Amino acid sequence: MRFRSPLRQAIGLGSAKYGFEHWWGQRLSAAGLALLGLWFAVSITGVDLLDHAAVSAWIASMPHAILLILLVATLLYHSNLGINVVLEDYVHDGGKLVASLAAARFIHVAMAVAAIYSIVKLSLGVQA
């Protein structure tokens, strides 16, 4: 005879089994993006975007490089969460849903790696 209560299995797991991580991750990244996004929008206006050398130096210089990596990582994490919700809402075929969720993850990770690699490459190449 087992005396363990089924409650043990239920705590922290609703009928959906997961969801809190997604909810909290979305809010936390939203708060981060409010700060990083505003920083980017304000500081990008001070850069001569037509001048490649000026843009590269700006990306590579010290506070910008770190903030840009944080921005890109947070943005793409938040974007992936949002796109997942949209796919889950509108793609009703199970196989197509799994395939599109996988594709969304691949694309987001690829974008994050490409963007962060570019920032690091500029930072290590340009002494600033």
Place this chain on the structure above:
Amino acid sequence: MAQANRPLSPHLGIYRWQVSNTLSILHRMSGMFLTLGALVLTAWLVAAASGASSYGALLVVLKSPLGMLALFGWSLAFFYHLCNGIRHLCWDAGWGFTIPGSRATGWTAVITACALTLVFWVVVLTGSGS
């Protein structure tokens, strides 16, 4: 989808359009549009790291009329998603979660987003002269 002919609850077509549902739909649409913007942000960083000729090629696309229109759209989507996102975070914290409150903050978010977009482009276009 086993029983296709079951009656459905009333959906989009039957309700009157209001601030609340319009802004909710716009929030999702601007979010999806901003994912495309993230692709352009990535392209901008990659092009800058790839050298002057790659960066010049990207500038040709972005400086075209269609490119400028898209950039304007992304800035508006960004500021709207930002303002309305702060509204959502306030609701999550329990603030302003009433019908009159959400109407007032909804209009505030729309007006603030338009104003920030305007200020952003005035600063960009008068600053570096693109």
